[in-house]
Amino acid sequence: MKTKASKSAVIGTLSALALSVSMNVAVAAEDTIKVGILHSLSGTMAISETTLKDTMLMLIEEQNKKGGLLGKQLEAVVVDPASNWPLFAEKARELIEKNGVDAIFGAWTSVSRKSVLPVVEELDSIMFYPVQYEGEESSKNVFYTGAAPNQQAVPAVDYLMNDLGVERWVLAGTDYVYPRTTNKILEAYLKAKGVAAEDIMINYTPFGHSDWQSIVSDIKKFGAEGKKTAVVSTINGDANVPFYKELGSQGVAAGDIPVVAFSVGEEELSGIDTAPLVGHLAAWNYFMSVDSETNDSFIDGWHAYTKDDKRVSNDPMEAHYIGFNMWVEAVKKAGTTDAKAVQESIIGVAVPNLTGGYSTMMPNHHITKPVMIGEIQDDGQFEVVWQTSGTVAGDAWSDYLEGSKDIISDWRAPLSCGNYNVKTAKCSGQNF
Amino acid sequence: MPMSRPVVRLLPFFALWMLVTLLLSLSLDARSAEQDPTLAHVSTLLVKKFDDKAKAVALLVETNHPRTEEILRLIQDGELYYRKNDNRLFNIPVAETGAQAVDLLDASAITIEKTREFKKVTLNNLMRGQIGLALAEIGLKSEDPAQREAAVRKLLGELSDESVAVLRKRIGAEPVSAVRDLIQVALAVNDLRNGDEVARLQAIERVEGSLESPVRTALTQVAESDVSPVVKQKAQLALNGIDEQIRLYGMVETLYFGISLGSVLVLAGIGLAITFGVMGVINMAHGELIMLGAYTTYVVQQLMPNHLGASILVAIPAAFMVSALVGVAIERGVIRFLYGRPLETLLATFGISLILQQAVRSVFSPLNRSVSTPEWMSGMVEINPVLSLTLSRLYIILFCLLVFVALVMVLKRTPLGLQVRAVSQNRAMARAMGVRSKWVDAMTFGLGSGVAGVAGVALSQLTNVGPNLGQAYIIDSFMVVVFGGVGNLWGTLVAGLSLGIANKVLEPWAGAVLAKILVLVFIILFIQKRPRGLFPQRGRAAEG
Incomplete structure (x- = not known):
């Protein structure tokens, strides 16, 4: 008897549960705003992008706790483009056409963004791109919440030049589009500042390069010629670990030849023994160690969400935080999630960033951010040693490159152009 | 009751006594700070911004404070903290709950209750340089000749007038000739900058x-x-001589780099030389067996966190066992059904490699794991100022040779080796002689896999320990084995080392990307000409 009763009770609960679940689904299908998350969860980029997916899920959950948006709940649609660039385009199309998302947050590498670009433009949707990149792009449909070169690379070089008195430069990077473009801009910038060609050494290495002996030894020799030398590193991903290890074992201390990196953050350092790296630098718009109330509560929320109080936060996470909040504000302002309306209403929207200030969406679809230089500490965190007094507006088209210095981007009417040449007064009309 | 009366009556006195001692101790505190206004001032500056901290350091050096060296060393080693609520400075060697914190001013010790209450006095690069120079100036007077030498070397190009005076006095009394020579050079460099013509000429001769x-x-x-044109000419001559030497040592350095890269290639490839070379199995999961070895190192380090130095030595047999067992399992489970079908073997082992990668991702997370380098492996041997050999690489070269010799011994001198060679040369005949060929297959594959695991231990010291570690080395491994001649351990050794050296010789003028391409193109052309590699196995049986 007893077992029978309990059995029926179980069945009862189960069916009730099933009913409520199906009702939930029904409600979800009708009355939610869908947000697409397009980050690789497998393959080589999973190491960086998985964290961003979790960040987005956390932000959406928090927004729902606050009552959602326009009286509706938000619903995350997660897809896995698997570090496969063409798949990014397919998945983006799937998100917009099949799942009907109102905005996409995603991509990490420049090539994956370029792959999504034609899709979001064709379907006239919205994407938020959270990673620092090489610039030279401004799409009507993409909002760049990571740093443009003038928000990271150029200020870092200024700091080295003015505060540390660096006169010789090693520009070391991985051989692909972001380092090549950034180094082209930096080379032009340094030459404009009067640095001689023989005081600049440029070096490219393949992806995942692991034998750094000769390069570090060359850097050492380059730096031993009397002038203060620094390395500006656009070395990407995994290759940084053996690079820093080799620096440590060849005794290149930060005091002698500092290395400033644009792709090394808290997440990357969590896989290295940082003792030999103390004092080397990184330039970002956010560090986990920044002392501000919004940052503290963000980190607390992140630890609670991941149930792991050792998880670090990093710059692209902050970019998503800013981007998501901007989108929420823009939707509220427009009163609709319609892509066209949001594209208009988001320009000029200002939301708090995690470093204690506000970031604003500019007409060129880039945002204002403070620039910070941090030194690596032995606990894998950065100590901010320098920062800009205010925020810096992202510049889509570099002022230091031939062919791009006359171009501006302004998506407000009447110009509505991502690449307007002020000399010829023409919008080239190219789609990026 | 009667007992408590006097106690109660005594209470006010007791309280008074407490108060007096408290006040006394406070005033003592105050006095110790008063006694040393510099230190008090310094300690207020050290908790502020970098500019103020730099001022504090400068103040200590200027006033020649007796505790300068101690405090600077504390800051340099990151052992100086301040308490957040009252900004008092503490010396904290280990920052954890329950550890001791010693007050810098009055040397009283307290126990740390919450590490969050204390914050480290942080440094930036400018301050690190400033402190380094200040400590070097102090180090000139040190008792230890090694410290004096380091101090002179540090100050070599940047002698202040005071240090010049100190060195001039020092030079006569200096008992150690190496230090004396270095001081001579330092003074000569100073003369080159500031001396008159005669002094400059003498200085050039000396340096x-x-x-x-x-x-x-x-x-x-x-x-x-x-x-002066004479000085100019002489300096140029001296410079030419120095440049000549630097070039020479540069070549030695390139050779060393080449050998060390080569030894990594040999380590990665030598396991494959057995499985692919001797058994003829195209094992695409070879890289993942290396990866397993690296992860074993990580796990061993996690298990014995207090014996980092020994953990590497423990990791070598452990990694061998782990990879060998996985290897035997792969052989028994998959490969033995596919002998003689190379294409299917290739696909099956590629699948296994993906499975192993994803397994590691699931178990250890996709993030890289950090394997620390033990004390005795870090640092370098400085032969002279332009040539120093990194210790970790030196150990890996030695380790590679050791593994190679051990493998050759196993194949040449043990019954297993004999049977392996017999089976690989002529399976049918070997079986006719009573060799259990299946057992030998499994053992051979296990041996090759185990060696791959050992290579993983070495690689964990050089590169990322992550799920993609194996992929990075699989191509190099095949390249070395094919170039060396399939089935020949010596070929693998020579091929690995020569490819390493070729790569490093090409790298300075072609760049890392092009150097790699050139080496690959060379191998393709070479294989066209000599399809069986550098040292082909001869004889009828080798054809099978």
Whole structure:
């Protein structure tokens, strides 16, 4: 008897549960705003992008706790483009056409963004791109919440030049589009500042390069010629670990030849023994160690969400935080999630960033951010040693490159152009 | 009751006594700070911004405070903290709950209750330089000759007038000749900058052949812009001599780099030389067996966190066992059904490699794991100022040779080795002689896999320990084995080392990307000409 009763009770609960679940689904299908998350969860980029997916899920959950948006709940649609660039385009199309998302947050590498670009433009949707990149792009449909070169690379070089008195430069990077473009801009910038060609050494290495002996030894020799030398590193991903290890074992201390990196953050350092790296630098718009109330509560929320109080936060996470909040504000302002309306209403929207200030969406679809230089500490965190007094507006088209210095981007009417040449007064009309 | 009366009556006195001692101790505190206004001032500056901290350091040095060296060393080693609520400075060697914190001013010790209450006095690069120079100036007077030498070397190009005076006094009394020579060079560099013509000429003679980089810098300046043509010419001559030497040592360095890269290639490839070379199995999961070895190192380090130095030595047999067992399992489970079908073997082992990668991702997370380098492996051997050999690489070269010799011994001198060679040369005949060929297959594959695991231990010291570690080395491994000649351990050794050296010789003028491409193109052309590699196995049986 007893077992029978309990059995029926179980069945009862189960069916009730099933009913409520199906009702939930029904409600979800009708009355939610869908947000697409397009980050690789497998393959080589999973190491960086998985964290961003979790960040987005956390932000959406928090927004729902606050009552959602326009009286509706938000619903995350997660897809896995698997570090496969063409798949990014397919998945983006799937998100917009099949799942009907109102905005996409995603991509990490420049090539994956370029792959999504034609899709979001064709379907006239919205994407938020959270990673620092090489610039030279401004799409009507993409909002760049990571740093443009003038928000990271150029200020870092200024700091080295003015505060540390660096006169010789090693520009070391991985051989692909972001380092090549950034180094082209930096080379032009340094030459404009009067640095001689023989005081600049440029070096490219393949992806995942692991034998750094000769390069570090060359850097050492380059730096031993009397002038203060620094390395500006656009070395990407995994290759940084053996690079820093080799620096440590060849005794290149930060005091002698500092290395400033644009792709090394808290997440990357969590896989290295940082003792030999103390004092080397990184330039970002956010560090986990920044002392501000919004940052503290963000980190607390992140630890609670991941149930792991050792998880670090990093710059692209902050970019998503800013981007998501901007989108929420823009939707509220427009009163609709319609892509066209949001594209208009988001320009000029200002939301708090995690470093204690506000970031604003500019007409060129880039945002204002403070620039910070941090030194690596032995606990894998950065100590901010320098920062800009205010925020810096992202510049889509570099002022230091031939062919791009006359171009501006302004998506407000009447110009509505991502690449307007002020000399010829023409919008080239190219789609990026 | 009667007992408590007097106690109660005594209470006010007791309280008074407490108060007096408290006040006394407070005033003592105050007095110790008063006694030393510099230190008090310094300690207020040290908790502020970097500019103020730099001022504090400068103040200590200027006033020649007796505790300068101690405090600077504490800051340099990151052992100086301040308490957040009252900004008092503490010396904290280990920052954890329950550890001791010693007050810097009055040397009283307290126990740390919450590490969050204390914050480290952080440094930036400018301050690190400033403290380094200040400590070097102090180190000139040190008792320890090694410290004096380090101090002179540090100050070589940047002697202040005071240090010049100290060195001039020091030089006569200096008992150690190496330090004396270095002081001579340091004073000569100073003369090159500031001395008159005679002093400059003498200085040039004295620094001739010295490879210290400040010497070269100073000589270059003199050779370019000295007022006297004689001095100019002499400086140029001295400079040419130095450059000649630097070039020579540069070649030695390139050779060393080449051998060390080569030894990594040999380590990665030598396991494959057995599985692919001897058994003829195209094992695409070879890289993942290396990866397993690296992860084993990580796990061993996690298990014995207090014995980092020994953990590497424990990891070597552990990694061998783990990879060998996985290897045997792969052989028994998959490969033995596919002998003689190379294409299917290739696909099956590629699948296994993906499975192993994803397994590691699931178990250890996709993030890289950090394997720390033990004390005895870090650092370098400095042969002279322009040539120093990194210790970790040196150990890996030795380790590679050791593994190679051990493998050759196993194949040449043990019954297993005999049977392996017998089976690989002529399976049918070997079986006819009573060799259990299946057992030998499994053991051979296990041996090759185990060696791959051992290579993983070495690689964990050089590169990322992550799920993609294996992929990075699989191509190199095949390249080495094919180039060396399939089935020949010596071929693998020679091929690995020569490819390493070729790569490093090409790298300076072709760049890392092009150097790699050139080496690959060379191998393709070479294989066209000699399809069986450098040292082909001869004989009828080898054809099978």
